[in-house]
Amino acid sequence: MAQTFDRSQVGKRESLSDIIAVVDAKKTPLVSSISKGSDPANSLMQWQADAYAAPIAGGIVDGAEVTTTEDAAENRRILSNYTEEFRRTPKVSKRANLSNVAGIGMKQEMAKAIVKKQFEAKRDVEVAISSDNVARADDGSSGFRGHGLGSWIKATAQTVLPVDSAFLTPSASIDTTAMASLTTALVNGVMESQYGQVGSENTYMLVCGTSLKKQFTKMVGYQPDLASNTAIKRTSRGDEGKWMDNIQVFTGDFGTYELVLSNWLGWNYSTSANSTFRGYALDMDMLELRYQQPFKYDPLPDLGGGPRGVISAIVGLVCKNPKGLGKFAATS
Numbered sequence: 001m002a003q004t005f006d007r008s009q010v011g012k013r014e015s016l017s018d019i020i021a022v023v024d025a026k027k028t029p030l031v032s033s034i035s036k037g038s039d040p041a042n043s044l045m046q047w048q049a050d051a052y053a054a055p056i057a058g059g060i061v062d063g064a065e066v067t068t069t070e071d072a073a074e075n076r077r078i079l080s081n082y083t084e085e086f087r088r089t090p091k092v093s094k095r096a097n098l099s100n101v102a103g104i105g106m107k108q109e110m111a112k113a114i115v116k117k118q119f120e121a122k123r124d125v126e127v128a129i130s131s132d133n134v135a136r137a138d139d140g141s142s143g144f145r146g147h148g149l150g151s152w153i154k155a156t157a158q159t160v161l162p163v164d165s166a167f168l169t170p171s172a173s174i175d176t177t178a179m180a181s182l183t184t185a186l187v188n189g190v191m192e193s194q195y196g197q198v199g200s201e202n203t204y205m206l207v208c209g210t211s212l213k214k215q216f217t218k219m220v221g222y223q224p225d226l227a228s229n230t231a232i233k234r235t236s237r238g239d240e241g242k243w244m245d246n247i248q249v250f251t252g253d254f255g256t257y258e259l260v261l262s263n264w265l266g267w268n269y270s271t272s273a274n275s276t277f278r279g280y281a282l283d284m285d286m287l288e289l290r291y292q293q294p295f296k297y298d299p300l301p302d303l304g305g306g307p308r309g310v311i312s313a314i315v316g317l318v319c320k321n322p323k324g325l326g327k328f329a330a331t332s
Contacts (some may be wrong), residue, residue: 002004006303013213020157023161024121027262028030029253030126031129031259032315034284034288034289035284037288037290038290040083040291040316043082046079047080049078074300077166077167077269078165078194079167079320079321080145083144083146084143084145084146084249084314085312086125087311088121089310090113090114090117090311092113093305093306094306094307096304097164110307114297114309117311118311121252121312122266125313129149130149130150130207130262130264130280131149131151131269132151133152134158135161137188147319148328149282150278150280152317152319152325153173153327154168167323169322169325170193174326175189175190175327175330176328177326178256178331178332179277184219184252187219187252188252188253190281190326191252191254192253192309192325194255195254196323197323203255203258204258204281204282205257205258206250206280206282208257208260208262209265209274209276209281210261212277212278213261216250217245230290235258247249258269268279275331277328277330278327278330280326280327281326281328286319286324287318287320290316292314292315296313
């Protein structure tokens with residue numbers, strides 16, 4: 001009996017849903033959280049850091065004249081960083097831009113490309129400020145690059161635009177303990193060191209990788225019993241029928257860490273991988289992003305092959321004073 005089969009049917013239209021699924025939609029917590037500073041006038045940004053003098057003994061003899069004076073600016077130093085240019089360059093062919101693409105629409109391919117590349121440019125900035133990048137001057141072959149947070153939060157001076165020794169992050173504020181051995185006591189030690197620098201029980205944004213975040217949940221859930229060293233499990237059932245095993249805020253003896261996940265800390269450009277063990281304990285009042293040029297899109301001339309353009313920003317990270325910041329920098 002003659003009939004038409006699906007397998008041999010002629011003229012069927014492609015059944016393509018108006019959906020383009022992007023799995024990789026990682027957020028940019030630092031770019032979104034760091035306040036915007038004043039526009040820098042030059043590629044080299046500079047600002048001043050200062051510190052109070054050590055206490056001195058009282059007990060002035062009645063009637064004694066003033067014979068010595070003090071320099072209130074004796075501890076003042078200059079800190080520096082470069083702005084860095086970030087660029088994405090979308091282009092589509094003439095015919096591709098004239099097509100009706102499912103999920104995008106008629107003649108919308110370039111518009112879609114611009115939106116996507118703008119998001120990627122923002123992530124590029126996030127990765128740079130989350131990295132261990134050390135500042136670099138433009139030499140005609142390599143462009144300006146700024147210190148990332150991994151470079152700012154160091155106990156030793158950087159090779160380029162070094163932080164004065166008086167304002168380096170103390171080594172006690174940087175923990176490199178293997179992740180499986182990290183304990184609440186060690187975390188409290190980093191926080192104690194930060195308290196020793198700032199003199200107040202601050203609330204810090206702890207931007208952390210996934211392994212560090214899991215370790216916080218684990219080490220708060222388990223702790224050694226002082227009598228027999230057996231593990232004690234502390235849990236929360238949350239609402240009825242729900243299970244909660246998630247630490248979002250850690251309050252120790254010397255302050256509070258508010259944990260925020262990031263996929264970009266300690267980014268390795270060669271392997272395109274982040275360090276899941278990394279964490280930065282940040283006083284957000286000590287950080288600024290200064291835009292020499294905010295994100296903008298400029299169309300480039302169509303040379304016959306189709307529309308093209310450039311999305312760019314020139315931005316630098318200001319760490320007003322790295323002395324009070326902290327870092328978790330395990331390698332395993």
